Amino acid sequence: MSEVKKIATRESYGNALVELGKEHDDVIVLDADLAGATKTGIFQKAFPQRHIDCGIAEGNMMGVAAGLAATGKVPFASSFAMFAAGRAFEQVRNSIGYPKLNVKIGATHAGISVGEDGATHQCNEDIALMRTIPGMTVIVPSDDVEAKAAVKAAYEHQGPVYLRFGRLAVPVINDNPNYEFEIGKAITLRDGSDVAIIAAGLEVNEALVAAERLAEDGIQAEVINMHTIKPLDSEAVLKAAEKTGKIVTVEEHSVIGGLGSAVCDIVAETACAKVMKIGVNDVFGESGPAGELIKKYELDGESIYNKVKAFVEK
Template sequence: MAEKVVKATRESFGEALCELAKTNKDIVVLDADLAAATKTSIFQKAYPERFFDCGIAEGNMIGVAAGLAACGKIPFAASFAMFATGRAFEQIRNSVAYPKLNVKIAGSHAGISTGEDGATHQCLEDIAIMRAIPNMTVINPADHYEMLGAVEAVLKIDGPVYLRLGRLAIESVNNNDDYKFELGKGVTLRDGKDVTIIATGLVVREAVIAAEQLAEEGIDARVINIHTIKPIDEDIIVKAAKETGRIITFEEHNVIGGLGDAVASVVAEKCPVTVKKCGVYDRYGYSGPAKELLEIFGLTAPGVAREVRALLGK
C-alpha cells in the first residue's frame, strides 16, 4: 500500500506542476493574485521565470493564457473556482475552448469546503459551467494521488481542461500501489450489488466510508469514483445501472448541472433506472468551518448513507 496522505488537492496540484516542469519546458503558470491560496506559489518559487502573476484580472489572465498557448506554451491558469469559471467564463468559452487552445484552467477552493469565506467564494456551479463548453475536459480529483496523475495526464491532451482543486486537506483513498490515473475512466473502489454510489472529488472517501457502514447493515453498495466528469465513463455507469438497479450520485456541487446530471443523462439514454442526486440542493452556502458545513449540507459518510437507506426504503 502507498502511504496514506492527508493533503489538500490544491497542494498536490502545486507539487505536480513543479515535478512536471522539470522535464516539460513549455509549462507556464499564471495566477490572479491568489498564488499562496491556489498553491501555484510552489511553482512560482521553483520557476519564477515561468510564473506570471496577472493581478486581480481573471478575464485578462485567461486571454493571456490563450495567447501563450497559441505560441506553443502550456499555460496553467489558476484562481478560485468561483472567479476562474465564473468571472472568466466567456473568456474561457470564446478565447480558449472555441479555438481549442491548450490552456489548463485550475479552479481552487471549489465547493462548500472553502468554508469561512462564505457564499461568494464557495463555488457550487463550476462543473456545470465547464461541462457545458464544447472541447472542454473536466476533471475533479479525489485525493493527492489522483491529482498528481491528473496533472500529468492533462499534459497529453492538446486542448482545454478544467481541473477542480479543493482547499481542505483530505485523506487519500487511492492508496493501492497499482493506482494509475486513467483519463476518462471511472474507478470502482468497492464492488456491490444493491445500489451504486457514484461520487466525485472530496466526497469520494466519504462514499467509501458510507459503503463500509452500510455493509454492516446488510446493504451491499458499490462505490464508483468519477474523476473525469467530461468525457464521462459511460460504460462503468451503464454497467452499474444494469447490475445494481439504483444509483446515487454524490458531489460537493449544486445538484443542477454537475456529476448527478452527467450520470443521469447517461442512465436516461442507455439504461433507465432511478438516479438520486445527492449534493447541494440549488442553494448558496454560508460561512463556517469546512467540516461543519460539510456535515450540515450532508456531504459526509453519514449524509450519503442516509440517502442510500432512504432510496432502498430501509
C-alpha cells in the same frame, strides 16, 4: 490504528506543477494574485521566469493563457473556481474553448469546503458551467495521488482542461500500487450489487465511509470514483445501472448541472435504473468551518449512508 494522511488537492496541484516544470520547459504557470492560496507559489519559487502573476484580472489571465497556448506553450491558468469558471467564463468560452487552445485551468477552492470564505467564494456551479463548453475536459480528483496524476494527464492531453481542486485537506485513498489514472475512465473502488454510489472529489472518501456503514446493514454498495466528469465514462455508468438498478451520485457541487446531471443524461437514454442525486440542493452556501458545513449540507459519510439506505429500502 495509524492516522490517515490528509492533503489538500490544491497543495497537490502546486507540487505537481513543479514536477512538470522540471520535465517540460514549455509549462508556464499563470496566477491572479493568489499564488499563496492556489499553491502555484511553489512553482513560482522553483521557476520564477515561468510564472506570471496577472493580478486580480482573471479574464485577462485567460486571454494571456490563450496567447501563450497559440505560441506552443502549455499554460496552467490558476485561480479560485469562483473566478476561473465564474468571473472569466466568457474568456474561457470564447478565447480558449472556441479556438480549442491547449490551456489548462487549475481551479482551487471549489465547493462548500471552502468554509469561512462564505457563499461568494464557495463555487458550486463551476462543473455545470465548464461542461457546457464544447471540447472542454473536466476533471475532479479525489485526493493527493489523483490530483498529481490528473495534472500530468492534463499536460499530456491536447486541448482545454478544467481541473477542480479543494481547499480542505482530505484523506489519501488512492495510494496503492495498482492505481492508474486515465482521463474519462472511472475507477471502481468497491464492488456491490444492491446500489452503485458514483462520487467525485472529496465525496469519494465520504462514499466509501457510507458504504462501510451500509455493509453492516447487509446492503452491498458499489463505489465508483468518477474523477472525469467530461468525458463521462458512460460504459461504467450503464454497467453499474444494469448490475444494481439503483444509482446514487454524490458531489460537492450543485445537484443541477454537475456529476448527477451528467449521469442522469446517460441513464435517461436507456431508463435502466433509478437515480438519486446528492449534492448542494439549489441553495447558496454560508460561512463556517468546512467540516461543519459538509455535515450541515448532508455531504458527509453518515448523511450519505442514511440517504442511500432509505433509497435502497424504499
